[in-house]
Amino acid sequence: MKPALASLRLPRISKVESFCIIYGIRAKIPTTMCLAIPVKIVSIEGDEAEAEIAGVRRRISIALTPEAKIGDYVLLHTGYAIGVVDEVEAKETLKLLEEIASLSEVH
Amino acid sequence: MKFIDEYRDRGLAEKLARRITDHSTKRIRLMEFCGGHTHAIMRYGVRQLVPETIEMRSGPGCPVCVTATTDLDKVIALAQLPGVIITTFGDIVRVPGSYSSLQQTKAEGADIRIVYSTMDALGIAKANPDKSVIFAGIGFETTAPTIAASVIKASQEGLENFYILSLLKLTPPVMRALLDLGEAKLDGIIGPGHVSVVIGSHPYEFIPKDYGVACVISGFEPLDILLCVNKLVEQIENGKPRVEIAYPRGVKPEGNRKALELMQEVFEFGEANWRGIGNVPRSGLKIGERYARFDAQKAFPLSLEPAKEPKGCRCGDVVRGAATPLECKLFRKACTPETPVGPCMVSSEGACAAYYQFCGLSSPKEGK
Numbered sequence: 001m002k003p004a005l006a007s008l009r010l011p012r013i014s015k016v017e018s019f020c021i022i023y024g025i026r027a028k029i030p031t032t033m034c035l036a037i038p039v040k041i042v043s044i045e046g047d048e049a050e051a052e053i054a055g056v057r058r059r060i061s062i063a064l065t066p067e068a069k070i071g072d073y074v075l076l077h078t079g080y081a082i083g084v085v086d087e088v089e090a091k092e093t094l095k096l097l098e099e100i101a102s103l104s105e106v107h
Numbered sequence: 108m109k110f111i112d113e114y115r116d117r118g119l120a121e122k123l124a125r126r127i128t129d130h131s132t133k134r135i136r137l138m139e140f141c142g143g144h145t146h147a148i149m150r151y152g153v154r155q156l157v158p159e160t161i162e163m164r165s166g167p168g169c170p171v172c173v174t175a176t177t178d179l180d181k182v183i184a185l186a187q188l189p190g191v192i193i194t195t196f197g198d199i200v201r202v203p204g205s206y207s208s209l210q211q212t213k214a215e216g217a218d219i220r221i222v223y224s225t226m227d228a229l230g231i232a233k234a235n236p237d238k239s240v241i242f243a244g245i246g247f248e249t250t251a252p253t254i255a256a257s258v259i260k261a262s263q264e265g266l267e268n269f270y271i272l273s274l275l276k277l278t279p280p281v282m283r284a285l286l287d288l289g290e291a292k293l294d295g296i297i298g299p300g301h302v303s304v305v306i307g308s309h310p311y312e313f314i315p316k317d318y319g320v321a322c323v324i325s326g327f328e329p330l331d332i333l334l335c336v337n338k339l340v341e342q343i344e345n346g347k348p349r350v351e352i353a354y355p356r357g358v359k360p361e362g363n364r365k366a367l368e369l370m371q372e373v374f375e376f377g378e379a380n381w382r383g384i385g386n387v388p389r390s391g392l393k394i395g396e397r398y399a400r401f402d403a404q405k406a407f408p409l410s411l412e413p414a415k416e417p418k419g420c421r422c423g424d425v426v427r428g429a430a431t432p433l434e435c436k437l438f439r440k441a442c443t444p445e446t447p448v449g450p451c452m453v454s455s456e457g458a459c460a461a462y463y464q465f466c467g468l469s470s471p472k473e474g475k
Binding site: 007009011012036040054061063066073075077079080082085086087089090092093094096097100101102103104 | 108109110111112113114115116117118119120121122123124125126129143150151152153154155156196223224225226227249250252253256260301304305327329330331334337353354355356357358359363365366369
């Protein structure tokens, strides 16, 4: 049986959308309570940092991720970084996805 | 955008879906615990993409949906007190309580403000020293450390007028409660990604050990979810359920140590009241002794009328995975996003709202 591929919706995030996400403007886009998005740290001042996504910047708290450095991507949730994105693992997951995908081509 | 776009690759998604279809022979039922997953699964069309053998159910992971009516009544009663400003996250204001909603209470003159972050609530407290600013804290382990951080900050800055009404809930205890009920008959659980960023993967070990149910922690992009489903199918087909992390760029087995430390400093375990499930011991977080003066529950004692549940609403069954929104008589009739009867239709991560928005009436697999 073939999967219903037509159902797949894969929207790209627009600049307007990312602005709404980072500023928590829920009326514009459906955001969810446990939503966290990867944002890049551009500067740090004590337990606060300036973070950027798609050219949109805002001040965030890094009180929960004291290990975060400039250039790191952190998962931003309600104004707080809750974790630092592991770039090595991110690459590994993409590799794993490619591997699984290539297995499906054998059929 | 980095860490988002590459996990939305159509070619990879289609191949992954094919792989899942080829390998899924047993009829299985999976539950996504997290409301964020419910939303993503419906939004990206993942539910229709997986083969007939896989049934997907939503779980109790939408914080607004599982907030009990009694707790909502409490927030509304606090909002009606003189000199009080209620701050909270968005969706909850539209949920009907027993006698009113926060939105209606606001229209009647109460000062209720939607904030994006607990930092904003602190700012409101600083700007209004003659008012009591209460943050109605709903959420799971993802949100709990941010509330803990705000309490510690308020304490350090000597803020006298900032309070927390903690309605925070914990994921593993309610998973156990659901599995004990056994009515959802699950084979696998799509573990909540951002809760797990905070608590890690160890707290879920009891799921395969005590219940023989597979648990794979997932990210929120379509490829993350498909990878998770693929791993769950593999585990279940092989008869070897275990806890696995399919979102290692965010989740470490030990979680976020700093966040857990702050939670431990501020909170203690307490009973929580879950809509549709009832009181579950040690499934909630209350403000502990050390920060007791920030506890709105203690600072503003209330006597409330007994709660009234909306008639005919099946949100309680929906959050337990015992029914899909389509099995509710009110769905799309009396209950719509414009006139929600229950919280699952209000919150964008509620199963009813997600079904309403993304599940077309013409879809042949809608009732699946």
